[in-house]
Amino acid sequence: MTEPLWTPDPQAVEASNMTKFRRECERRWSVDLPDYDALWHWSVTEVEKFWDTFWDFAGIKAQVKGERVLADGDKMPGAKFFPDAKFNFAENLLSRRDDSDAIVFRSEDKAQKRLTWNQLYDLVSRLRQALAAAGVQQGDRVAGFVPNMPETIAAMLATASLGAVWTSCSPDFGVQGVLDRFGQSEPKVLFTADGYFYNGKTIESLPRVREFLTDLPSVQQVVVLPLIDAEPDCEMVAGAASLADFIADFPAQEIDFPQLPFNIPLYIMYSSGTTGKPKCITHGAGGTLLTQWKEHLLHCDAGPEDRTFYFTTCGWMMWNWLVAGLACGSTLMLYDGSPFAPDGNVLFDFARDEKWTIFGTSAKWIDACAKAGLKPIETHDLSTVRVMCSTGSPLVPESFDYVYRDVKKDLQLSSISGGTDILGCFMLGNPVKPVWRGEIQSPGLGMAVNVFDDDGKPVVGEQGELVCIRPFPSMPLGFWGDDTGERYHAAYFDKYPNVWTHGDFIAQSEHHGFTVYGRSDATLNPGGVRIGTAEIYRQVESFTEILESIVIGQIWDNDTRVVLFVRMQPGHALTEDLIKSIKTRIRTNCTPRHVPAKVIAVADIPRTRSGKITELAVRDVVHGRPVKNAEALANPEALDLYRDLPELQS
Structure with missing residues (x-):
């Protein structure tokens, strides 16, 4: 182009x-x-x-x-x-004090709420006092089994203001998934909502809270946030207090922010956990603030006039990233629930009504909107939206076409890439550079991104391993419970000593932008040739008959063969003619090495709770290996669709 x-x-x-x-x-x-x-x-x-x-x-x-x-x-x-700095993370996010919107919240069409900057400050003040009275001190953990709602942000800020550590997961996790996470971090206080709304349904949380608390003895206090009921019934959980009761004795007052070490723990984040118990990635307050503030302020060009949205749950690092927008004085737009309830226009409606300026979402959602034929450029006034961010998986070139054709012509489309491991981005948008089709605009400032081949040598214009060759502030402090640091070192520094290896397969373009080809541990290797899975997805999902796909390498005849699973659009079947067309398109637009040996229709594709497809879990099932932590999946039952398939026996 x-x-x-x-x-x-x-x-x-x-x-x-x-x-x-x-x-x-x-x-x-x-x-x-x-x-x-x-x-x-x-x-x-x-x-x-x-x-x-x-x-x-x-x-x-x-x-x-x-x-x-x-x-x-x-x-x-x-x-x-x-290393000598003293500061308070929460103080830096609460510096704006006025009666304009700090947070605007919607939960499908069931709940709405606004908090001004003054109201947010006062709620944090009251929660901070209540947490201190409950015995929370520096270094203690406070957990959230919570929807993405304003009170969740206030609870996190109150926790951080004390020097305690916040950790959260979304309330759709099952009992074992919660225990796999909070059982390692051992929180003293647990925040939960009474329930949440999803796809038009009301789902109660307290029965599951009661169940997992029996195996979570560290919790001394449970606080119930109201969402499905203005006055939730807390008696289901022994000793639980409603939010109103928890803060009743503590009137709002000026917060005396203690000045704490720069590298004090702030967040415990969790890896997806699909290959075993999730890693407890511990991030420092200072590194998180520096990195995320830089990304909002410089790479998103955010300020007090901005209204910033990211579609996320509290189990995904984009929630932590979104909250940092408060440091710029930006108003946060929160949405909890299905992005297709009641239909695919719900986020576009919210953007139009509340005049969003920064619209963050996932590549899968953009693809789903395209496949649904949505054309907000014809139906919605999105004149205020100046940036659209996308992450979660590589944004394919056809999705760039869709956004500029059917969403808005004059916006900056920022594909961004980083992750839970760094609580930020290695590569992301840039308000002073052009957007090229299929490319992430630039490496992030302060991030010494490079592309290494298997021998650890830098390559340009070729696919290779995403590495960072110099330190950056949001490197984790370590893994919680990994006292020797062995697991932390093995995760990022074993492959190339003294170099961060991220686990993505990428290439740099002539414009100094980047293309991501998938996770390097899921990279296919037929005949010894490395192939990024994103290249195949791009070709396959351009077929209107196909809703989505997942591809793996199956060990076969002393080599690896490519196996493609497709989920069909309603009313369509996987015919021999369609299989032939798929293979031809892949051969023509990729290479003969990319062409799948098998193309198989499936009814569902397993994914993590943050919406990412799980190639490694499918690969394990196909090879008869146990999936170590199916509880980490949003739909673990889908794995059964891949077990002992006769099509893979020949």
């Missing part, structure tokens, strides 16, 4: 936070940084100067910044940013 799909307006570029920051770096350090690429290169070679400048540019509130920006900067793991 010779022309970009979108080019930023020169006046907008000039007024952007990114340009202001670039010029501040030039002024402060007497360097010449003519464009973004120069700024990025400077940010990853002059790591200390970059983060020192960003701290001041963002206006981070801290009692002490300290002279040292980076200690042990030659060690990965082991590097520590701002």
